[in-house]
Amino acid sequence: MLPEARERAALLTDVHTELRLDLTSTEDFGVEATISFGCTEPGASTFLELNGGTDVTLDGRPAAYADGRIPLTDLAAANTVRVTARMPYVTDGDGMTVTVDPADGERYVCAHTSMDITQKVIPCFDQPDIKTTFAVTVVAPSHWTVLANGPLEERASGEGADTWRFGTTPRFSSYLFTLVGGPWVSVTWDEPYAPAPGGTLPFGWHARASQERELRRDAEELRRITSACFQHYTTVFEPEYPYADYQQVFAPGLNWGAMEFPGCVVYRDQALTRGAPTELERQWLASTIAHEMAHMWFGDLVTMRWWEDSWLNESFADFMGYDVAGTAAGYSDAWTSAAISRKPAGYRADRRRSSHPIAEDTEKIVDVDTAFANFDMITYAKGNATLAQLGHWLGDEDFLAGVNTHLTTHAFGNADLAAFLDSLDSATDKDVRAWAAAWLRTTGFDTLRVTRDDSGVPVLTREGSRPHRLTVSAYDDDMRLVSSRDVHLGEEPVRLEEFAGRVVVPNSGDETFAVVRPDERSWAAVTAGLSSVESQLTRAMLWWTAVDLCESQAIGVGELVDLADRHLRPETHPLVFEGVVRALQTVVRRYAAPGEVAAHLAVVSDIARGAVEGGDPALAPGAARTLARLSADRTFLVEWLGRDDFDQNVRWAAVHRLAELGDASHVDAEAERDRSVAGHHAALTARAAIPTPEAKEAAWAQLMGGELGSHEFHAVGAGFWGWEQADLVRPWLQRYVTDGLALAQRSGQAMGDVIGDAFPVLPLDPDVRRGLRDAVASALEGDVPTVLARSWNDSLDDLDRTL
Numbered sequence: 001m002l003p004e005a006r007e008r009a010a011l012l013t014d015v016h017t018e019l020r021l022d023l024t025s026t027e028d029f030g031v032e033a034t035i036s037f038g039c040t041e042p043g044a045s046t047f048l049e050l051n052g053g054t055d056v057t058l059d060g061r062p063a064a065y066a067d068g069r070i071p072l073t074d075l076a077a078a079n080t081v082r083v084t085a086r087m088p089y090v091t092d093g094d095g096m097t098v099t100v101d102p103a104d105g106e107r108y109v110c111a112h113t114s115m116d117i118t119q120k121v122i123p124c125f126d127q128p129d130i131k132t133t134f135a136v137t138v139v140a141p142s143h144w145t146v147l148a149n150g151p152l153e154e155r156a157s158g159e160g161a162d163t164w165r166f167g168t169t170p171r172f173s174s175y176l177f178t179l180v181g182g183p184w185v186s187v188t189w190d191e192p193y194a195p196a197p198g199g200t201l202p203f204g205w206h207a208r209a210s211q212e213r214e215l216r217r218d219a220e221e222l223r224r225i226t227s228a229c230f231q232h233y234t235t236v237f238e239p240e241y242p243y244a245d246y247q248q249v250f251a252p253g254l255n256w257g258a259m260e261f262p263g264c265v266v267y268r269d270q271a272l273t274r275g276a277p278t279e280l281e282r283q284w285l286a287s288t289i290a291h292e293m294a295h296m297w298f299g300d301l302v303t304m305r306w307w308e309d310s311w312l313n314e315s316f317a318d319f320m321g322y323d324v325a326g327t328a329a330g331y332s333d334a335w336t337s338a339a340i341s342r343k344p345a346g347y348r349a350d351r352r353r354s355s356h357p358i359a360e361d362t363e364k365i366v367d368v369d370t371a372f373a374n375f376d377m378i379t380y381a382k383g384n385a386t387l388a389q390l391g392h393w394l395g396d397e398d399f400l401a402g403v404n405t406h407l408t409t410h411a412f413g414n415a416d417l418a419a420f421l422d423s424l425d426s427a428t429d430k431d432v433r434a435w436a437a438a439w440l441r442t443t444g445f446d447t448l449r450v451t452r453d454d455s456g457v458p459v460l461t462r463e464g465s466r467p468h469r470l471t472v473s474a475y476d477d478d479m480r481l482v483s484s485r486d487v488h489l490g491e492e493p494v495r496l497e498e499f500a501g502r503v504v505v506p507n508s509g510d511e512t513f514a515v516v517r518p519d520e521r522s523w524a525a526v527t528a529g530l531s532s533v534e535s536q537l538t539r540a541m542l543w544w545t546a547v548d549l550c551e552s553q554a555i556g557v558g559e560l561v562d563l564a565d566r567h568l569r570p571e572t573h574p575l576v577f578e579g580v581v582r583a584l585q586t587v588v589r590r591y592a593a594p595g596e597v598a599a600h601l602a603v604v605s606d607i608a609r610g611a612v613e614g615g616d617p618a619l620a621p622g623a624a625r626t627l628a629r630l631s632a633d634r635t636f637l638v639e640w641l642g643r644d645d646f647d648q649n650v651r652w653a654a655v656h657r658l659a660e661l662g663d664a665s666h667v668d669a670e671a672e673r674d675r676s677v678a679g680h681h682a683a684l685t686a687r688a689a690i691p692t693p694e695a696k697e698a699a700w701a702q703l704m705g706g707e708l709g710s711h712e713f714h715a716v717g718a719g720f721w722g723w724e725q726a727d728l729v730r731p732w733l734q735r736y737v738t739d740g741l742a743l744a745q746r747s748g749q750a751m752g753d754v755i756g757d758a759f760p761v762l763p764l765d766p767d768v769r770r771g772l773r774d775a776v777a778s779a780l781e782g783d784v785p786t787v788l789a790r791s792w793n794d795s796l797d798d799l800d801r802t803l
């Protein structure tokens, strides 16, 4: 935390912000802000942030506006300042984002803010520990709906433009300010809530007009999940729900999965899929709804004092998201999806050089870009798993009591990790500070190993430094469960006397964050009988163990694919099936020898074909997309496209695959058929996949031209590096480094992120891989923007594991 920020937080009290925003011009938008605040040291000076404004005035006169700041001098004990400005719209998702819907030409404006971004929209004291109320008025085209953090109090019609006035909000941090405008379609209802005036609160789901069919299709389920989570949280959390309504918007142009704006949560609009979602996608949306709602209390009501504690907001909300989606909203296999798709991302992030303690040292968060780069899978996946382990270690009741003390003590204020630990400490006899030192202040993960002593008794040993509470299960030789026990594991090995002669699987309930290494005999039984294990959660954990053994090069890719050939075909649980299929594709492309990739993927494709032909409706959406993406059979794909009953997501996968195989004749027709934003992106992906030098050159010019929005960039990047196109795309490997760096240097965080995501992942000969490695390494010795540098360092680590 910078000294000037600390000083400003101490100087200012009782901040109130009144805003009038005019969105009627398509060129730029107008802001009038009246900000009142107290000052603890009359005579002192401070400043407001405002980034990119023009015609800036302060109290009616041209402001001394420079370097993104408006100086406020000679403050009184009570102050009111009035700022006006014209502000630019953006298309990269960092600020007041404009999107024109390709389906109908309608314009949408969304204030996508976050740390240090709100100042690109309004003048504000832009730091998390200065909270303000907001009273917002918006002038916008008459056919729009406008939503903001507060509840709508009045809408007045004017000529061609209406005025929306929103009620004053409770105090919250500036990074949580939002508003969205456009011709949204809406599904609204009154949610029962006893403490509210009238006993209900206004709730709603909103989407672009062109997504009306999808919103109506999913409305009942979206409402059901929302209500279930809300009723759950208002029962378990002691502070009342702090805001006057709860709106959720599928907003275009958002760079995140979702964002927890108080009373007005936004989700990326891709989450409302045109075709049938896969089970992992359905699970993700349910967990994300629960995640964002948890933030209303943890993050919005109680906010971290400074960015170094952002992880705690995210880890906590992510943990609650999976937990509550299961316990309250009926997604009872949420932790199975975590075991096979979320936690692995945490392990992978944690074995990279860039790994960092979940709670990073304050001095290391040198700026906002560094804090942004740490919104990674250490924060989300490992943080989530670690808090789940904390809850298990403390017991649910004590954990929740500590959380409630925290929420009650710091409501409408800020708190840091030390304060959170104080709250937990007040609820338990256990040493939570020692636990935090072992789990939150360190990097890496422990290995839980089973060995047999001379008399054949299994012994569980921890390699590492953390306390664990976990379930250990014993199986017979056919992998039928015999018994399980609860184990506290520390430095001392634990002898499992009663499991002598049995197959032993540690962490069978996947409660802790550690990799497991069963003894040879147990592992042989697991690989022979994996699909016979009854618990899908244990199967998911064991599948991840197999993937991890492969990524650690303890077993070959061929062995993993063989395991899938035997045990994934009979797999009926959709989350396990889809999670393993996804993992296999990544592992094969990354780790297999280039000459073997096609054969391995053919097995995966055939497993997917089996699931499609098997007709299980839960497996079908995911399996069909995989089959369409991997099939080498053009005739089959063209026939598929000819059928009218085919899901839009599968159709696009087939169109992409055909283009990749050299038949681009279906792209234009499909783009005509699906004029949605998702269709626009899918067409970009398919065109970038066409295997000719001309098509690659055209895609490259588009990619690096600086005209694409971040989602469009992602779409082109997703098609460019076809896994069979290593020879063709070879000239672009070096250009990716030079052109990507040049583009990142003239763009913001969001583009830095997607440029990093477009890193070539395809089977390359070792010397080509080394060439790419060296090019990235030497670029990193120069001046690379923080967000891209972090991403490239991670990609280098991943490359190094394959060399």
Ligand SMILES: [Zn+2]
Pocket (backbone or CB within 6 Å): 260, 291, 292, 295, 313, 314, 317, 318
């Ligand atoms: Zn979050």
